[in-house]
Amino acid sequence: MSFCEEIENESALQREAMANHPFVRGIGDGTLPLDRFRHFITQDYVYVVDFARCLALGVAKAPDLETMGWFARAVDYILNTEMDLHRSYCAGFGITEADLDATKHAPTTYSYTSYLLRVAHQGSFGELVASLLPCIWGYWQVGKRLADQGEPENAPGYAKWIRMYAASEFQAVAEEARSICDRVASTAGPAEIAAMKEAYITCTRYEQAFWEMGWTLQDWPV
Numbered sequence: 001m002s003f004c005e006e007i008e009n010e011s012a013l014q015r016e017a018m019a020n021h022p023f024v025r026g027i028g029d030g031t032l033p034l035d036r037f038r039h040f041i042t043q044d045y046v047y048v049v050d051f052a053r054c055l056a057l058g059v060a061k062a063p064d065l066e067t068m069g070w071f072a073r074a075v076d077y078i079l080n081t082e083m084d085l086h087r088s089y090c091a092g093f094g095i096t097e098a099d100l101d102a103t104k105h106a107p108t109t110y111s112y113t114s115y116l117l118r119v120a121h122q123g124s125f126g127e128l129v130a131s132l133l134p135c136i137w138g139y140w141q142v143g144k145r146l147a148d149q150g151e152p153e154n155a156p157g158y159a160k161w162i163r164m165y166a167a168s169e170f171q172a173v174a175e176e177a178r179s180i181c182d183r184v185a186s187t188a189g190p191a192e193i194a195a196m197k198e199a200y201i202t203c204t205r206y207e208q209a210f211w212e213m214g215w216t217l218q219d220w221p222v
């Protein structure tokens, strides 16, 4: 069994809870209240900026040129393509570029991205890859599952979100990230494997907390 298959088995409970979160089900059937989605998508914007910083640290830490190239292409795609798409997608929900620029991290976003950045700065390359995987692989799984259920006809904005993450291009990126993770794990010792699992499980939990943040409109008390 590969490392990724093993950690996916070990995190089956968390991943199932994520797929059944009311926020995710609400995207799938189109019933998610718009204010909750707007909160989520603006928080996701600041999340993705920090995610790009982690990928950039992946360029610096990757063990070989091919892997450095993969991380470099991912950073370029996020900063020079995906952020534009994110901005125009948000415009469809009445969220302006100025709104996005003014968005401050809510507590869960702050905690999740701070953890990712700490792992990216202080952890090994294996921990870095394992910490990014729940974001990349997890969203493809959620997107695919919702797409298989059938897009919500009454909510074209949510249908577009589902299509974005269920797309075969996104699947290809997720599979590449998985194989980088498996490659690193194949030569890692027990301590490194344990640290990679810890990073993966923690970020899987944070993914769940991120849906919860959108669902509860979580923000700072004052």
Ligand SMILES: Cc1ncc(CN)c(N)n1
Residues within 6 Å of the ligand: 044, 047, 048, 134, 135, 136, 139, 207, 210
């Ligand atoms: C919180 C979160 N997790 C994952 C993804 C998908 N890259 C995302 N955009 N935001």
